[in-house]
Amino acid sequence: MSEVQLETLFDEYATRYLRGERPDVREYLQRAGAEREEFCRLVDRFLEAVPAREPTEEDVVIMQARIEQQPPILVLRLRRALSREAVVAALVDRLRLDPAKSGKVAGYYHALEVGNLDPEPVSRRVWDVLAELLSANVRWLAGLRPEGPAAAVAYRREPTLMQAKLDRAAPVGAATEVAEPDEIDMLFTGSA
Amino acid sequence: MHDARDAEDQRKLEAGEYVALLESYYGVMLDRSRVKVRREDDAVAVAAEVAIRLLSELKRGRRYRVPFRVVVHQVIKWKAKEHFARGKIDEVDLEDWLRKASTESTDELEGDRGFEGLIDGLTELEQEVLRLRYVEDLDFQEIAKRLAKEPNAVHQIHHRALTKLRKEAA
Numbered sequence: 001m002s003e004v005q006l007e008t009l010f011d012e013y014a015t016r017y018l019r020g021e022r023p024d025v026r027e028y029l030q031r032a033g034a035e036r037e038e039f040c041r042l043v044d045r046f047l048e049a050v051p052a053r054e055p056t057e058e059d060v061v062i063m064q065a066r067i068e069q070q071p072p073i074l075v076l077r078l079r080r081a082l083s084r085e086a087v088v089a090a091l092v093d094r095l096r097l098d099p100a101k102s103g104k105v106a107g108y109y110h111a112l113e114v115g116n117l118d119p120e121p122v123s124r125r126v127w128d129v130l131a132e133l134l135s136a137n138v139r140w141l142a143g144l145r146p147e148g149p150a151a152a153v154a155y156r157r158e159p160t161l162m163q164a165k166l167d168r169a170a171p172v173g174a175a176t177e178v179a180e181p182d183e184i185d186m187l188f189t190g191s192a
Numbered sequence: 193m194h195d196a197r198d199a200e201d202q203r204k205l206e207a208g209e210y211v212a213l214l215e216s217y218y219g220v221m222l223d224r225s226r227v228k229v230r231r232e233d234d235a236v237a238v239a240a241e242v243a244i245r246l247l248s249e250l251k252r253g254r255r256y257r258v259p260f261r262v263v264v265h266q267v268i269k270w271k272a273k274e275h276f277a278r279g280k281i282d283e284v285d286l287e288d289w290l291r292k293a294s295t296e297s298t299d300e301l302e303g304d305r306g307f308e309g310l311i312d313g314l315t316e317l318e319q320e321v322l323r324l325r326y327v328e329d330l331d332f333q334e335i336a337k338r339l340a341k342e343p344n345a346v347h348q349i350h351h352r353a354l355t356k357l358r359k360e361a362a
Contacts, residue, residue: 007354014326025223026232040227041361042354047224048265050326051197055219063218066240144236 001035010042017046022056058136062144072141073113076134084110087133094129101184108188112142119143121190194259201260210250214243217264224265228272241271249290256293263293313360318353321346 001009009031016023025043032039055063061079065072077087088106092099111117119142130138204213221242225235245267256263266289314322317339324335332350336343 003355004351007351010354011325011350015329018326018329022219025226029226038358041358044224044227045357045361046326047220047227051194052217052220052261052264055215055217055222059218059222060215062222062236063215063240063243066236067243144233 001033006032006035006038006042010039010046013043014046017053018050020053022053058141061136061141065141065144071113071115072144073130073134073138076136076138076141077113080134082133084113087130090133091126091129094132095125095187097184101182104184108184112188115142117188121188123187123190126187194261197261198259205250205255205260210247213250213260214247217261218243221264221268224268225272228268229275234275238268238271238275241274242267245271254290254294256290257295258293263290266290266293313356314353318349318356321349322353325350 009028013023013025013028028043029036029039057079061072061076064070065075068075077084084106088102088109091097091105091109092102097105108117112119112122119139122139122142127139201213201216204210204216218239221239222235225238225242226232229235229238242264246264270289320339321335324330324338325332330338332343332346335341336346339346341349
């Protein structure tokens with residue numbers, strides 16, 4: 001990438017930002033390629049100088065999850081005021097699974113939500129349903145690890161509520177109690 | 193450029209809406225951490241450290257004589273530095289800075305300038321081109337008209353300004 005291309009890239013980012021759009025800096029970092037460091041310097045000074053844009057909901061979920069040391073998908077679901085049962089019911093319905101196997105889906109979903117299931121082999125069909133239901137890039141959020149720095153106690157706005165919801169969740173590892181591999185296993189682990 | 197935002201920040205500070213105030217900076221905390229730190233996980237960790245530190249400051253009753261955004265940006269810088277140092281070696285300096293920010297006026301601290309004013313070495317014309325482009329959102333043709341210059345000349349001035357900015361930031 002030439003100097004001119006780098007400046008054009010920065011100019012595009014900066015003007016979009018100032019027009020109230022929310023250009024994703026990660027996408028621009030990728031586009032900068034080998035000039036990433038130079039691009040970073042420009043953007044860093046730019047962001048320091050201009051009024052901060054409003055955060056996206058994804059920003060808030062990522063930060064809240066990190067600060068409260070909770071899995072991002074769980075934080076997102078609670079922000080949407082959706083019960084785990086509602087998410088599982090939607091998965092069963094939209095993936096046209098056997099309702100009698102809701103328990104198994106619930107086990108997998110719980111493992112996915114709390115970060116105990118590798119998101120890599122999970123079927124795109126599952127991510128599509130979750131993305132639509134939770135209105136976010138759930139696949140990307142699932143890739144973020146829940147562990148974080150020592151949380152500030154004062155930051156926990158509703159610790160009791162959050163804990164109560166966690167306590168009601170299915171035990172980790174429920175998915176592993178399944179005896180026979182089937183379509184549900186295929187959807188969540190990529191293998192039957 | 194910052195007046196409306198500063199006023200809203202001040203209102204939230206006075207109302208004790210600390211979490212809402214900090215949430216409004218989550219985007220910039222994440223984006224600046226992303227350009228300072230390579231890995232996404234690390235960037236999120238740095239941004240979270242910034243938020244936790246600031247909340248703890250606010251809850252302890254710290255008030256600043258500089259706009260809150262200046263404090264946010266300074267803490268982002270220190271926390272990113274701390275990340276690379278893998279320790280708390282700069283904590284004392286950060287404390288000093290925060291103490292200064294709560295007792296001294298804006299002029300005595302870095303960071304309260306517009307994009308066009310970030311570099312001392314920019315000529316007035318270079319500053320004006322950056323201001324017209326990134327504050328007034330004019331395209332290069334419009335800037336050329338406004339400054340009675342050829343568009344090519346404006347491009348060159350813009351290029352010189354960004355080159356200086358990159359060098360200064362390096």
